[in-house]
Amino acid sequence: MKKAVFLMEPFSCPSCVKKIENALAGTNGVQQVKVLFHSDKVRVQFDDAVVTASELQELVEKLGYPVLSQKVV
Amino acid sequence: MNAKQTVQITAISAILLGIAIALHISGWHDARQLILIVSTLLAGTPIAIKAFKAIRMKSFSIELLVTIAVIGALFIGEYVESAAVTFLFLFGAMLEIRTMEKTRSSLKALTDLTPLEARVMRDGETLTIPVDNVKLGDRVIIRSGEKVPVDGQILSGSANLNEAAITGESVPASKTLEDQVFSGTIVDQGYIEVHAERVGDDTTFARIIELVEEAQETKSKTEKFLERFANIYTPSIVVLSILVYLFTRNIEMTLTFLVIACPGALVISAPVSIVAGIGNGARNGVLIKGGEVMEQLAKIDTVVFDKTGTLTRGRPEVTDIHVIGMEKEELLRLTAEAEMISEHHLGQTIVREAKKRTIHLANQPKDTEVIKGNGILATIDGKRLAIGNRKLMEAQAIPIHTEIESYAAKREKEGNTAIFVSISREIAGIISIADNIRPEAADAIAKLRKNGIKQLIMLTGDNRYTAKLVGEQLGLDAVYSELFPEDKVAAVQRLKEQGHRVAMAGDGINDAPAIATADIGLSMGEGGTDIAMETADIVLMADRLDQFSHAYALAKTTVRNMKQNTFFAVVTVMLLLLGVLLGKVFLASGMLVHEVSVLLVILNAIRLIRYTSDKPLKQNKREVITDESKVAL
Numbered sequence: 199m200k201k202a203v204f205l206m207e208p209f210s211c212p213s214c215v216k217k218i219e220n221a222l223a224g225t226n227g228v229q230q231v232k233v234l235f236h237s238d239k240v241r242v243q244f245d246d247a248v249v250t251a252s253e254l255q256e257l258v259e260k261l262g263y264p265v266l267s268q269k270v271v
Numbered sequence: 272m273n274a275k276q277t278v279q280i281t282a283i284s285a286i287l288l289g290i291a292i293a294l295h296i297s298g299w300h301d302a303r304q305l306i307l308i309v310s311t312l313l314a315g316t317p318i319a320i321k322a323f324k325a326i327r328m329k330s331f332s333i334e335l336l337v338t339i340a341v342i343g344a345l346f347i348g349e350y351v352e353s354a355a356v357t358f359l360f361l362f363g364a365m366l367e368i369r370t371m372e373k374t375r376s377s378l379k380a381l382t383d384l385t386p387l388e389a390r391v392m393r394d395g396e397t398l399t400i401p402v403d404n405v406k407l408g409d410r411v412i413i414r415s416g417e418k419v420p421v422d423g424q425i426l427s428g429s430a431n432l433n434e435a436a437i438t439g440e441s442v443p444a445s446k447t448l449e450d451q452v453f454s455g456t457i458v459d460q461g462y463i464e465v466h467a468e469r470v471g472d473d474t475t476f477a478r479i480i481e482l483v484e485e486a487q488e489t490k491s492k493t494e495k496f497l498e499r500f501a502n503i504y505t506p507s508i509v510v511l512s513i514l515v516y517l518f519t520r521n522i523e524m525t526l527t528f529l530v531i532a533c534p535g536a537l538v539i540s541a542p543v544s545i546v547a548g549i550g551n552g553a554r555n556g557v558l559i560k561g562g563e564v565m566e567q568l569a570k571i572d573t574v575v576f577d578k579t580g581t582l583t584r585g586r587p588e589v590t591d592i593h594v595i596g597m598e599k600e601e602l603l604r605l606t607a608e609a610e611m612i613s614e615h616h617l618g619q620t621i622v623r624e625a626k627k628r629t630i631h632l633a634n635q636p637k638d639t640e641v642i643k644g645n646g647i648l649a650t651i652d653g654k655r656l657a658i659g660n661r662k663l664m665e666a667q668a669i670p671i672h673t674e675i676e677s678y679a680a681k682r683e684k685e686g687n688t689a690i691f692v693s694i695s696r697e698i699a700g701i702i703s704i705a706d707n708i709r710p711e712a713a714d715a716i717a718k719l720r721k722n723g724i725k726q727l728i729m730l731t732g733d734n735r736y737t738a739k740l741v742g743e744q745l746g747l748d749a750v751y752s753e754l755f756p757e758d759k760v761a762a763v764q765r766l767k768e769q770g771h772r773v774a775m776a777g778d779g780i781n782d783a784p785a786i787a788t789a790d791i792g793l794s795m796g797e798g799g800t801d802i803a804m805e806t807a808d809i810v811l812m813a814d815r816l817d818q819f820s821h822a823y824a825l826a827k828t829t830v831r832n833m834k835q836n837t838f839f840a841v842v843t844v845m846l847l848l849l850g851v852l853l854g855k856v857f858l859a860s861g862m863l864v865h866e867v868s869v870l871l872v873i874l875n876a877i878r879l880i881r882y883t884s885d886k887p888l889k890q891n892k893r894e895v896i897t898d899e900s901k902v903a904l
Binding site for chain 1 (some may be wrong): 274324368371372375378471472484485487488542546
């Protein structure tokens with residue numbers, strides 16, 4: 199079990215939050231997603247045997263939200 | 272699309288609009304129209320893309336309304352309107368993000384204090400490594416001007432530390448051997464080596480940031496209401512605009528109505544105030560856990576305090592040393608040397624005081640005898656000492672003169688415990704010990720009262736006499752003493768049943784049940800114990816009561832700010848819609864006013880960041896704002 203925190207470009211609409219949350223939550227291996235609208239962060243708990251942090255980052259970026267940095271704990 | 276591209280597109284469409292104006296003046300009508308269409312399409316595309324994405328998420332968005340309106344404007348040949356609206360919308364959104372950032376700047380200022388590098392000693396070598404690579408048990412070195420990268424105990428050295436990141440207190444704290452230091456604090460002056468006990472995301476500092484981030488996400492009741500409102504509002508505006516069209520058969524007015532009705536300012540009016548308010552708290556050492564807590568806190572009318580550790584410092588201190596025919600330091604040294612063997616907390620207080628004054632305790636006490644509940648006997652340096660209460664002196668047949676007795680009685684009346692020290696069967700002095708009231712308590716209580724708290728009550732497990740004294744000194748409304756934790760819960764419960772809104776402030780551990788029972792629970796952070804930080808709604812990081820009075824004033828101001836914003840947003844939209852229906856407001860000008868109103872709402876919230884409870888905010892903002900919206904029309 200790992201935790202990744204993505205620092206995003208400033209969010210502009212609360213609807214982006216839902217979008218990212220739904221997309222990540224529907225991904226295999228993802229246990230918990232939290233999008234922090236006010237701090238421009240996405241926190242994900244995931245099983246690193248199933249999916250990698252880079253794959254998750256790719257997914258978020260594909261939705262149209264650039265990731266500034268990534269931190270995995 | 273990222274932020275940079277948005278800026279570029281906005282800039283290009285601004286240039287195109289400028290060219291269009293030039294062409295208009297020089298009379299090139301066709302070229303002007305072409306440029307306007309290009310500008311509309313350029314600036315309109317990102318808006319349309321966003322609108323489309325939102326539809327796929329099954330949510331109505333302001334972008335959708337704008338897109339419909341722009342397509343409509345292009346359709347009826349209103350190119351000036353379409354170009355102006357798309358530009359204004361993009362430009363407004365950009366400014367919005369920029370100013371929104373400001374409302375979060377308090378938290379940003381905190382996170383910027385996150386240490387990045389650490390200097391550790393491994394195998395006799397000093398290495399500089401990223402802070403994430405520090406391991407538990409590492410020996411970390413911190414020099415003047417550097418940030419402490421871990422939580423831990425000082426192994427050697429001493430320093431003055433600026434602990435503002437944790438406590439909001441900017442006066443440096445002096446720390447030395449065995450003292451606890453925290454990640455995120457800065458060594459002002461000195462050199463320390465620290466044993467890493469908590470690293471990375473486990474440090475107090477990292478947990479504070481995480482708690483504040485989460486607090487800003489938890490929505491207040493007003494926010495939840497506004498979101499539900501927006502969900503009904505947007506579709507009903509679509510229906511209304513169809514009605515407008517059916518009645519007026521005026522497509523331009525219908526489109527204007529549609530765009531102007533967007534609830535932009537309304538939706539952000541509450542969250543921006545809350546985020547700015549929570550940020551202000553965090554910077555001043557108060558963790559307020561969310562918008563709902565903020566709203567509740569503003570409504571509190573009764574505050575219940577625990578005594579020990581909340582109104583008082585929670586640990587006894589030597590308040591006075593009275594000597595008869597010898598030096599104070601000498602008396603303290605002899606007493607402390609004898610008390611080295613004592614396990615009683617008053618004895619330990621004397622030893623601590625001697626160490627604090629850097630008195631060297633060299634002599635071992637001989638022939639010691641502990642007389643339980645009364646004191647101790649010991650021989651130091653060939654002198655026979657008896658240290659304890661009156662009973663001990665009587666039992667040892669040591670005479671107490673009247674003036675000494677009256678001095679002791681006076682000290683006791685003031686809330687101290689008087690400890691008699693006799694050397695070779697003669698009273699040599701009296702050491703007074705008390706659990707002092709926090710120096711800021713009286714001020715904080717006065718401020719709470721001034722800001723609208725009606726009742727201040729103290730609950731304590733301590734004896735009646737001490738409790739009454741503290742209550743009188745602080746001017747509390749009621750004092751209940753000799754209570755058990757469950758009695759405190761019952762007392763809070765009773766107050767709630769009487770219809771009061773109750774905040775309970777305690778030290779977080781033994782008061783936890785009462786804190787949980789109250790409408791708002793506050794705990795002293797004590798440098799960040801887990802229980803204190805997790806159970807309470809509000810945590811005072813520096814254990815200072817003036818942080819509480821600040822938090823209360825801040826909550827009231829934040830809620831007022833939120834109401835101003837909501838009121839202003841509603842009035843603006845209503846006036847604009849009225850203007851549209853009366854044919855006074857058009858698409859571009861309406862959009863301009865709309866964007867300005869959003870910015871004003873954000874700017875109003877930004878005032879909260881600099882809010883200090885010493886100087887109350889002016890309350891006439893509401894009138895000023897409504898006037899401005901009339902002017903803008």
